[in-house]
Amino acid sequence: MKSLVFERFGEAEAVLHLDDKPLPEPGPGMVRVRMIASPINPSELMVVRGRYGRLPQLPATPGFEGVGVVEVAGPGLLGRLRKGKRVAVLNAEGGNWQQYVIVPWRNVVPVPAEMPDEQAATFFVNPATSLILTRHVLSVPPGGWLLQSAAASNVGKMVIRLGKRFGFRTVNIVRRPDHVEPLRRLGADFVIVHPAESIGDRVLQITAGQGVANAIDAVGGSTLAAMIAGLSHGGRLVCYGTLSGEPAPLDPRELMVKGASIEGFWLSNWTKRQGPIKMLRLFGELSRLIVQGDLASEIAASYPVEKYQEAIGMVQNANRGGKVLLRFD
DSSP, rough: OOEEBBBSOEEEEEEEEEEOOOOOOOOTTEEEEEEEEEEEEEEHHHHHTSSSSSSOOOSSSSOOOOOOEEEEEEEHHHHHHHTTOOOEEETTOOOOSSSSEEEGGGGGGEETOOOOOOOTTTHHHHHHHHHHIIISSOOOOTTTTEEESSSOOOOOHHHHHHHHHTTOEEEEEOOOOGGGHHHHHHTTEEEOOOOOHHHHHHHHHHTTTOEEEEEESOOHHHHHHHTTTTTEEEEEEOOOOTTTTOOOOHHHHHHHHHHHOEEEOOHHHHHHTTOHHHHHHHHHHHHHHHHHTTTTTOOOEEGGGGGHHHHHHHHTTOOOOOOOOOOOO
């Protein structure tokens, strides 16, 4: 089988290469999935660079999610029940950027026939992050305010659509003025262009001086620090990404005076703490909201795995307009 592999950390274009590997066989409780497609997320590129929170032993194959068909099941009844099904493949350890992958049967989620391969490939990382942060971690109430950075990203747009569905209001931070109107058409209540505009001043103006009780940040650095000024008394800011790659220059007094807090969110840690019933309900809700469009991912392009360097180059294009997929079929 063909597999994308890296033996050292560095820029993906330089260190990734296509390798031929033997076809793997599943052990007890495992299944072998023939992969159809997998997205290139920022998290995977950070893994390849050696800058992610958890790094694999080398050599390694990236890929946290994707879609495929379960072809072979190892010993065990529950794995055999997945055989022949088209599934979303959740792989917290990475490894989906190859033609076949071995994962525990619990890590494959059957997807409905009406869900296209492109949406099934992006079933979990972005949709689950947006839904869990807004509905489970922060539980933003109807009429409440949510401040978010990276609002023009896939997660940011999903959060805006969830706000319209569930009745909470969003204040959205972007870097470029040309992102403002598209987000307003999507349903964003307010859009702030930072650093041209002061986040704290605009948030206090929008909320009549009260600030926001809920905020999520995927950028870190100076953006995170600026968002603190927009928090209300007792407000919470949840960090779920570090796109800037920079530390945040915080003034602790801003948190102390407001009694506000900053906390971290790591998707795989959160899911490991949940019971099987809650996860089944989450998967069902994700499926419904993806099919209905609220959690659908924008897809920019798909490339055969042999053209992985072109695909990675496309990801680096700020104007790409959506997710880039690797295809293995």
